[in-house]
Structures are given as structure tokens and as C-alpha cells.
Amino acid sequence: DTGVSQDPRHKITKRGQNVTFRCDPISEHNRLYWYRQTLGQGPEFLTYFQNEAQLEKSRLLSDRFSAERPKGSFSTLEIQRTEQGDSAMYLCASSLSDLNTGELFFGEGSRLTVL
Amino acid sequence: KNQVEQSPQSLIILEGKNCTLQCNYTVSPFSNLRWYKQDTGRGPVSLTIMTFSENTKSNGRYTATLDADTKQSSLHITASQLSDSASYICVVSRANDYKLSFGAGTTVTVRA
Numbered sequence: 068d069t070g071v072s073q074d075p076r077h078k079i080t081k082r083g084q085n086v087t088f089r090c091d092p093i094s095e096h097n098r099l100y101w102y103r104q105t106l107g108q109g110p111e112f113l114t115y116f117q118n119e120a121q122l123e124k125s126r127l128l129s130d131r132f133s134a135e136r137p138k139g140s141f142s143t144l145e146i147q148r149t150e151q152g153d154s155a156m157y158l159c160a161s162s163l164s165d166l167n168t169g170e171l172f173f174g175e176g177s178r179l180t181v182l
Numbered sequence: 183k184n185q186v187e188q189s190p191q192s193l194i195i196l197e198g199k200n201c202t203l204q205c206n207y208t209v210s211p212f213s214n215l216r217w218y219k220q221d222t223g224r225g226p227v228s229l230t231i232m233t234f235s236e237n238t239k240s241n242g243r244y245t246a247t248l249d250a251d252t253k254q255s256s257l258h259i260t261a262s263q264l265s266d267s268a269s270y271i272c273v274v275s276r277a278n279d280y281k282l283s284f285g286a287g288t289t290v291t292v293r294a
Contacts, residue, residue, distance in 0.1 A: 109186075109287055111284070158225055165280065
């Protein structure tokens with residue numbers, strides 16, 4: 068499979084617990100993006116990596132959120148001390164080139180439910 | 183205010199009928215406009231991408247149009263099928279920017 072892979076697809080957790088999501092982009096894609104999507108809304112930008120460098124982090128990402136892409140390949144998004152408001156679909160996407168011309172490919176998402 | 187507005191918010195059509203979805207944007211300077219299809223609980227899948235100079239682009243039964251002067255786009259679905267039931271999201275890219283502007287989507291329900 069050469070698509071963007073996300074794991075887990077679903078996560079149910081209790082408030083206050085930590086969760087981590089993993090994203091494996093399409094191989095050779097050096098650009099990786101994380102988005103959050105709530106019901107009935109379009110995705111909202113969270114953060115962007117070019118290779119292993121995190122170039123921007125949205126102010127939507129509180130200090131409880133951290134993302135890494137240690138070797139410029141897979142990425143992880145960790146949420147510490149989860150809150151009910153963190154319940155959403157977390158989407159990962161990757162592209163080979165910049166978005167002026169490049170296609171953006173999304174994964175199937177990781178749905179988080181915080182009880 | 184969202185820089186990408188879609189209408190209608192939702193619509194129901196009978197199988198075999200056509201429908202048109204609208205997207206208005208204020209993103210500037212404009213680079214390109216994309217339409218994505220998102221099935222419930224799945225990630226978005228690209229349908230079309232159009233640059234400033236393109237007025238129309240087709241992908242099977244999906245045809246997108248772009249009027250960069252009025253900053254409007256439409257997505258026309260021909261001869262709808264049950265599998266067309268999904269959310270359709272309009273996405274606009276600003277020149278030299280990696281952050282995309284997403285519309286809230288139009289939810290299409292196709293009924294037999």
C-alpha cells in the first residue's frame with residue numbers, strides 16, 4: 068500500500084490520559100501535515116513538517132500537543148492530559164512538492180473520543 | 183470569517199439526478215483550488231485541482247469549474263450514484279503558502 072497510513076484509526080480514552088497517533092506518509096514525500104477535523108467542519112491546520120523540521124505550529128496546538136518527525140519519515144502527534152474538547156478526527160497528509168502545484172494526500176484519520 | 187464558504191450546507195438528491203455545489207473564496211493571492219470527497223469516517227480524497235488559468239476540469243462524473251475573477255467555483259455531479267453520498271470539501275491554496283483554507287463542506291445524500 069503506498070498511501071498515507073495512520074494508526075490507530077480509533078482511540079477512546081478517559082480525560083486526563085495521554086494519547087499518541089502515528090502517521091506514515093507516502094514514501095519520498097518530504098512534506099507532512101497534521102489537521103484536526105470536528106463534525107460538520109473542514110480540517111483545521113495543526114502543524115507542518117518539511118523533512119524532520121517542524122516549520123509551523125498552529126496556535127490551535129496548546130502546550131499539551133506535541134508533534135515529531137524524528138527521521139523525516141513517520142510522524143507522531145501526542146496529546147497529553149486529554150480533555151473532552153480534544154475529541155475530533157486527526158488527519159495526516161503528505162505531499163511531494165509545495166502546494167502551489169503538488170497533490171496533497173490524506174490518510175484515513177485517527178478518531179479520538181475523550182470520555 | 184472563513185475564507186472559503188460553501189453552499190448549500192447539505193442536499194438530498196435522487197439517484198440518477200444531477201447536482202451542483204458552490205464554493206466562494208476570498209483567499210488571496212490565489213494559487214489553486216481543490217475539491218475533495220470525504221466519505222463518513224474516512225480521509226478526504228482528491229477529485230480535482232485547478233490553477234488560475236483553468237476554467238474547468240473533469241474527473242469522471244465530477245466536473246469542477248473555476249471563475250478566478252469572481253472567486254467562485256462549482257462542482258457538478260452528473261447522474262448521481264448512491265456511492266456519491268459524502269461530504270465535498272472545497273480547498274483553496276494561497277500562493278507560496280503551505281496552509282490551505284478549507285470550506286466546511288457540503289454533505290450530499292443520494293437516495294434510491
